[in-house]
Amino acid sequence: MNIHSEQDIKKFKDSQLLTRLLAYALPYWKMVLLCIVLAFVIVVADLARPYLIKVAIDGHINGLHKPMLAADGSQAAQLEAYGPVTLMESRAYVRLEAKDANVAALPSGMERRQIVLIDGRHYMISGWLPSQQSVPALATEAGAARVVADGETFAAVPLEDGAVQLFREQDYQGFIPLGILFLLTVATASILSYLQSNLLQYTGQTIIYNIRDQLFTHLSRMSMSYFDRNPVGRLVVRVTQDTEALNQLYSQVVVNLVKDIIILAGIVVIMLQLSLKLALLSFAVIPFLAVLTFWYRRVIRQAQRNSRVILSRLNSFLAENLSGIRITQLFIREERQWQQFDHHNSEYYRAGMRGTVINSIFQPAIGFLGNLAIALLLWYGGANVIDGAITFGVVYAFTHYVRQFFQPLMSLAEKYNQIQTAMVGAERIFDMLDERPTITDSAAPIKLPKQVRGEITFEHVWFAYNNEDWVLKDVSFTIQPGQTIAFVGATGAGKSSIIQLINRFYDIQKGSIKLDGVDIREIPLDELRRCISIVQQDVFLFTGDICSNIRLNNRDITDDQVVEAAKMVHMDEFVRHLPQGYETRLGERGVNLSLGQRQLLSFARAIAFRPQILILDEATSNIDTETELIVQDALHSISEGRTTLIVAHRLSTIQHADQIIVMHKGKVREIGNHYQLLAQRGYYYRLYELQYKEQKPMSTAK
Numbered sequence: 001m002n003i004h005s006e007q008d009i010k011k012f013k014d015s016q017l018l019t020r021l022l023a024y025a026l027p028y029w030k031m032v033l034l035c036i037v038l039a040f041v042i043v044v045a046d047l048a049r050p051y052l053i054k055v056a057i058d059g060h061i062n063g064l065h066k067p068m069l070a071a072d073g074s075q076a077a078q079l080e081a082y083g084p085v086t087l088m089e090s091r092a093y094v095r096l097e098a099k100d101a102n103v104a105a106l107p108s109g110m111e112r113r114q115i116v117l118i119d120g121r122h123y124m125i126s127g128w129l130p131s132q133q134s135v136p137a138l139a140t141e142a143g144a145a146r147v148v149a150d151g152e153t154f155a156a157v158p159l160e161d162g163a164v165q166l167f168r169e170q171d172y173q174g175f176i177p178l179g180i181l182f183l184l185t186v187a188t189a190s191i192l193s194y195l196q197s198n199l200l201q202y203t204g205q206t207i208i209y210n211i212r213d214q215l216f217t218h219l220s221r222m223s224m225s226y227f228d229r230n231p232v233g234r235l236v237v238r239v240t241q242d243t244e245a246l247n248q249l250y251s252q253v254v255v256n257l258v259k260d261i262i263i264l265a266g267i268v269v270i271m272l273q274l275s276l277k278l279a280l281l282s283f284a285v286i287p288f289l290a291v292l293t294f295w296y297r298r299v300i301r302q303a304q305r306n307s308r309v310i311l312s313r314l315n316s317f318l319a320e321n322l323s324g325i326r327i328t329q330l331f332i333r334e335e336r337q338w339q340q341f342d343h344h345n346s347e348y349y350r351a352g353m354r355g356t357v358i359n360s361i362f363q364p365a366i367g368f369l370g371n372l373a374i375a376l377l378l379w380y381g382g383a384n385v386i387d388g389a390i391t392f393g394v395v396y397a398f399t400h401y402v403r404q405f406f407q408p409l410m411s412l413a414e415k416y417n418q419i420q421t422a423m424v425g426a427e428r429i430f431d432m433l434d435e436r437p438t439i440t441d442s443a444a445p446i447k448l449p450k451q452v453r454g455e456i457t458f459e460h461v462w463f464a465y466n467n468e469d470w471v472l473k474d475v476s477f478t479i480q481p482g483q484t485i486a487f488v489g490a491t492g493a494g495k496s497s498i499i500q501l502i503n504r505f506y507d508i509q510k511g512s513i514k515l516d517g518v519d520i521r522e523i524p525l526d527e528l529r530r531c532i533s534i535v536q537q538d539v540f541l542f543t544g545d546i547c548s549n550i551r552l553n554n555r556d557i558t559d560d561q562v563v564e565a566a567k568m569v570h571m572d573e574f575v576r577h578l579p580q581g582y583e584t585r586l587g588e589r590g591v592n593l594s595l596g597q598r599q600l601l602s603f604a605r606a607i608a609f610r611p612q613i614l615i616l617d618e619a620t621s622n623i624d625t626e627t628e629l630i631v632q633d634a635l636h637s638i639s640e641g642r643t644t645l646i647v648a649h650r651l652s653t654i655q656h657a658d659q660i661i662v663m664h665k666g667k668v669r670e671i672g673n674h675y676q677l678l679a680q681r682g683y684y685y686r687l688y689e690l691q692y693k694e695q696k697p698m699s700t701a702k
């Protein structure tokens, strides 16, 4: 399988994903609950505003022309039951809500009054206009002013500006608490929104922090075969990008979704309360909305998945190609690599465009439906205001509520994107977390004694990386404690594989590998690895200084031990010449050290850890002959009392080994020391001959 072929994982049901995602949020349920409570208060404050405006319009701006009750000043206390009383010329007046005006029987001593506006002048008429759409006109009858409306005639008294002001006074007074309330709702909503968003961010970031930690710990336990299958780029995307998508889910979506639901429910309730007819009219667009949302959900989900898969491929490709940029440039493969990149890039572009097109249809369509609802309101509500069935304030409030109703729907697209991205991210993360390391401790591990002897036995070992092509076939040998053993053989013979098996980077399929007589599968992994150090041809340096690279942050290794190890491999002198000595920082992958210097550092690292078993896999291949002689010399003393395994192509480096194991096509071909093998005149002899033929005459006896 091509490692770039990022899979579209569809292992989990959405409900499973949600349950697992919620499980991460569970420890923070108090915070989440607090956020939801805050969201509730914010919604109440938000929804109160249009209602306050409605009260201002209907109660005060249009309040002057409401039907009134009038009584003698002495009855003012009685009138106060209806609302604030205005006193004018020893008469008391009180406004009635439109519905109170339908009461036919008047309490005794009370009269109907209403202020009407005709040709820019206010008149107080003795009675109520028959309906709100009545158009009053002035008529004079025997010198007295009369007002005629819908065939009814009312006695009328013109009101002076001062008198109108008197009636307006309660409106001016009414605006003050309304204004303060309005301001309070704005301030409350703003402050609580600030608190809520910070709290949400905090919760989201903490959850994601935990997930990232879990991922990293999980990854560091994974077996080598997992890393063979998964390119680094992909894993990096998982830990950084996919977790960020989850953060969005926790900090933006979850609580806001609850908030949106409260808003929608709240608006529906308020609308039904204010006017059943207008509410039903506004809801007429909901079926269209449902169809639109259903369509959107279906298409965007697929588009999102595609886009994520392609992005992951692009990232993996980038990560791999940037690490290998030297090779690309050396072999002048830029054009070809660019073509491949361009292919991924344009696929991602197309996937992105598809998402954009879908969104660019959905959002305006929702907007259109919202405006359609408002148009219906204006048409029907407007006509009803004129008829007097609905007040202007209600229609005004409705237009606001419809807008507020559609706002969460408009941002639904965005949220849906976030949810989808998060779900895809969650799928990948859980898929990764569910992958169990294939190399684990056995159920009942056997602890090693404090002092490991270092005897290694291979008994009929069969091994394949992919369970098919045998790399090692029936390999058996024993290495006595403290012995130095060398592996030789052609490229691909299986030497490095043997090394990888000893520290259980991979597990074998058949046979057994034993350390001090215990099958290594029974030994706790960290105990096994603690007693083995490996020096490889390709040395990896971590960002940090030389000292930390030698001791790999192991606090048990003192500074003196680091220096001692460096001295043993003759690295000390060179390090002391560096500007900051052991504290010299190494750039990413230690670009400021030569290959040979890196290998020396790797030697020092292996020695500092004082392992019982030392493995050198082509460890001196990059070191010059002179330094190699010094290192060989050092090796002599280092390998004293330690089991040492050496893989080398240069036979000169392994002649002193106690045993040489000659590998050929995954099998042990010959075993013996240098002289025994030469005497056998077999495969080793031929190798030796090839390497030394031109340098010195053959000597097989000593």
Ligand SMILES: Nc1ncnc2c1ncn2[C@@H]1O[C@H](COP(=O)(O)OP(=O)(O)OP(=O)(O)O)[C@@H](O)[C@H]1O
Binding pocket: 228, 465, 466, 471, 489, 490, 491, 492, 493, 494, 495, 496, 497, 498
């Ligand atoms: N990580 C891996 N995944 C799959 N196959 C592998 C892996 N590493 C090595 N192999 C295969 O195993 C076989 C033996 O490889 P190994 O590295 O053990 O040989 P070697 O004798 O050490 O060779 P060299 O002298 O070149 O280092 C090779 O055919 C190689 O293709």
